[in-house]
Amino acid sequence: MDSLLNVRIRNLHEAAEGVRSYELVALDGGELPAFSAGAHIDLHLPSGLIRQYSLWNAPGETHRYCIAVLRDPASRGGSQEVHERLQEGDQLTISAPRNHFALQAGKRVRLFAGGIGITPILAMAYELQQQQREFELHYSFRQRSQAALLEYLQDGPLASRSHLHCSGEGSRMDSVQALANPAADEQLYVCGSQGFIDQILASARAAGWADSQLHREYFNVETPVSDVPAGSFEVRVGNRSFNVGADQTVADVLAANGLAVAVSCGKGICGSCLTTVLEGEPDHRDLYLTEEEQAANDQFTPCCSRAKSSYLVLDLPG
Numbered sequence: 001m002d003s004l005l006n007v008r009i010r011n012l013h014e015a016a017e018g019v020r021s022y023e024l025v026a027l028d029g030g031e032l033p034a035f036s037a038g039a040h041i042d043l044h045l046p047s048g049l050i051r052q053y054s055l056w057n058a059p060g061e062t063h064r065y066c067i068a069v070l071r072d073p074a075s076r077g078g079s080q081e082v083h084e085r086l087q088e089g090d091q092l093t094i095s096a097p098r099n100h101f102a103l104q105a106g107k108r109v110r111l112f113a114g115g116i117g118i119t120p121i122l123a124m125a126y127e128l129q130q131q132q133r134e135f136e137l138h139y140s141f142r143q144r145s146q147a148a149l150l151e152y153l154q155d156g157p158l159a160s161r162s163h164l165h166c167s168g169e170g171s172r173m174d175s176v177q178a179l180a181n182p183a184a185d186e187q188l189y190v191c192g193s194q195g196f197i198d199q200i201l202a203s204a205r206a207a208g209w210a211d212s213q214l215h216r217e218y219f220n221v222e223t224p225v226s227d228v229p230a231g232s233f234e235v236r237v238g239n240r241s242f243n244v245g246a247d248q249t250v251a252d253v254l255a256a257n258g259l260a261v262a263v264s265c266g267k268g269i270c271g272s273c274l275t276t277v278l279e280g281e282p283d284h285r286d287l288y289l290t291e292e293e294q295a296a297n298d299q300f301t302p303c304c305s306r307a308k309s310s311y312l313v314l315d316l317p318g
Contacts, residue, residue, distance in 0.1 A: 004044075005032065007065070008091045015068050016148040019116065020083055021056075024065045027091060031062045037127035038101035038120045038189075038217070041065060042264055044093040046085060051078035052264050054119040054191075054217075055097060056149060058126035065097070068148050070116040100271040100288070101217040103127060106187040109135040110178070112200050114192025115142075117219055118149055121191050125158050140165040140173050140196065175203040182209045191217045194287070211290065218269050218287045234311035236279075241311075250302035250312075259316055261302055268304040275302050280312035 006027040015021040057066035113121040141147040153162040165173035264272040268286025282300035
């Protein structure tokens, strides 16, 4: 199990309409574990809910972690609880940072953020600046009042690298121009809603970007539609076997039988629960694995994915 950290909320402020930023510091006043751009933490809420939030502050700032939370009326309660219950001075438990969206090697980088997707992208901009790497950042939003953390891109050292696209002011991003002429060693990172990311990736592929150059992290996803009818199947771990009903997840069945896997997002976004498949064909319902990785059928996300075959054999300690 990942180590847990005790922190308190030193500061909170309104980062935009419906968005609140929280500065977390160690309860004992010491340093927090180092992190890299793209990392997130698990926030353990008073109700028992656990939610993931990306760190937006500069890597190297081990005296604090900063997160920004969009209040989503359609959420399962996490963001509403954060906004309604958490106050300055409150003590919380969090996980150490984990990173499934880290910067890769490459001479040049293009960053794209839609709405609250700016959080990991801003941290990437800070890290790229620290490394003196060439990059540009495109931030798309409907209204300036709704654009979280906008002040860090309008003013200061990131301003010259930032392109702000406000659709409410008629300055919608020209994705063809923004994605033109990719270099062979260039990397692209995009974070935001599923629709925003899908549009950026489609435009990038049309512009000649290779899939190996494209990196994404989804916020506010819709569950991928499967053409496999919901039904029960068998999961085998060592010499043990378990039935997974149509209304159960593999992760829940494993946990009920003492074989818990690390589940965080529960939506197939973060990759925390990624598990090796030894036999059988998964029915992939995640947005974490690439199409090539899904086609290999040697790993899957048990928090949401199921089986096309009658059984799956998993590589877990029994």
